[in-house]
Amino acid sequence: MLDIPPAAEALNGVKMELIDAAFPLLKGVVATTDVEEACKGVNIAVMVGGFPRKEGMERKDVMSKNVSIYKGQASALEKHAASDVKVLVVANPANTNALILKEYAPSIPEKNITCLTRLDHNRALGQISQRLNVHVGDVKNVIIWGNHSSTQYPDVNHATVGDKPVRQLVADDQWLNTEFITTVQQRGAAIIKARKLSSALSAASSACDHIRDWVLGTPKGTHVSMGVYSDGSYGIQEGLIYSFPVTCEKGEWKIVQGLKIDEFSRKKLDATAQELIEEKSLAHSCLN
């Protein structure tokens, strides 16, 4: 665990709690303020450190602070982590932080650098489960496309409950095309408004979901959403970290191919890609 020197005491408190929780799988804890020590031999890096967004702030406001943090951590990971390190970026702007990390750690394979959109994916599952009054575990194959921001596109066109399409079960396209989308897009802001702090439990839990599925694989017939390096699939410009539907097997993710994208969805996929293109150039200008 890495934190900045002013937080060293609090970090030590977390270490004490981890010991006190007596987790049977916990073999040891390193709590440090030295980025090189923190990265040594790491196999899975969950990057939660960053300047947090406060109420009323847009994610772009935290851009310049966070991309410089990611540039520094990229170099430490590249030098000290295991050569097959898997990286999950959680801190915002997550997609662009991951992209900067990728650019400044060129020896880490691009397939090993991802960002968290599983939180949004789980939020979409939650909204559908509440609407249909079904167990959240029975809702499958929603998709989050694009940026972990308010331009993301939560898509239910391929989602099911049991063997029935979600669109057919909800039977209210108006709700699915408006309120459902904005609720998921704005959920991070709604949590900040309510808690005066950003999401914690749901974010941590979805980071665990992301890593578990990446390492152990997704169940057959199920896809999840991950922010990954675009290879041009679905007409999304290469060189962006963009959230796609993926399946995972043997520690590798693969973008689900061949899904039908209607005109409504196409516009939404492109709008969130456009925001990522702008974030990318803003990030580069902050670093220069």
Ligand code: LMR
């Ligand atoms: C969230 O989605 O809850 C977090 O990313 C908080 C934020 O800044 O949106």
